[in-house]
């Protein structure tokens with residue numbers, strides 16, 4: 001049950017993927033997701049050099065014999081990333097799948113495909129999905145407005161983005177953004193998605209290296225406790241609502257420049273919030289699905305729970321059909 005073109009393509013048990021996450025997408029979390037039947041993805045942006053990414057891939061291999069992937073972030077604002085070297089390491093290490101995001105993957109698609117690496121590209125619009133298909137990507141990841149990370153500036157909810165994309169491309173569509181539980185997974189599959197990709201729910205998991213105080217802030221948060229910042233600099237990101245996020249919004253509303261914003265939105269302050277538990281001291285991305293996180297669970301508990309409850313939900317939906 002719960003088989004799709006994505007589970008077949010990736011050789012995984014369930015249509016559940018952990019999106020690449022800066023600082024958090026490390027071997028322990030990634031392997032836990034893959035061991036639980038999903039696909040874990042290492043976040044390459046965490047590593048200053050390709051050799052450090054290679055070490056993480058090897059560390060992950062020691063923890064799981066299941067497939068896992070690597071995220072390559074192509075954000076123009078992160079031009080300094082050694083992405084050419086990351087891609088080379090992915091190929092040399094035989095990683096079976098890459099998640100590209102936030103830019104143009106054209107440069108790498110041929111190299112990756114020649115090496116038999118599946119390419120899943122994250123997009124926030126139908127036009128970008130069509131382009132990804134045209135250049136040879138194997139799947140697209142539709143990122144809805146409610147999601148953590150960088151939802152595109154189009155502000156389209158996953159509820160509308162997935163069916164539109166499914167109608168426009170032939171390659172499989174994966175739904176990302178604001179997904180935390182089995183109900184949303186089944187809804188995404190009903191919309192035509194062939195897997196869900198989640199970040200925030202795994203950020204709060206036991207295997208995540210986020211500070212316990214940050215995880216508690218996620219557990220305390222409701223669906224109203226995220227906010228979109230960096231819209232004024234066209235690099236919109238959804239973050240946990242906190243003191244720094246409010247400060248950024250105030251600065252943006254009075255027209256602050258990128259130079260003024262950088263010291264506040266820069267990664268080092270976000271890292272302080274996430275890794276040192278100084279929750280108000282920086283901005284940290286997180287999706288609206290945070291409202292459904294109630295406890296710190298292991299990855300296996302998250303995935304087993306989703307799958308088991310999805311089966312019950314499907315039975316209920318089936319019984320609705322019979323009663324008509």
Ligand SMILES: Cc1cc2nc3c(=O)[nH]c(=O)nc-3n(C[C@H](O)[C@H](O)[C@H](O)COP(=O)(O)O)c2cc1C
Nearest residue numbers: 019020021022101147148149177178198199200287
């Ligand atoms: C803490 C955190 C860090 C992230 N870092 C990256 C990243 O480096 N590259 C990337 O493509 N996406 C990144 N994302 C986005 C996720 O891969 C995924 O698309 C998103 O979290 C899905 O939305 P959700 O958080 O609402 O489930 C990050 C998300 C979180 C929560």
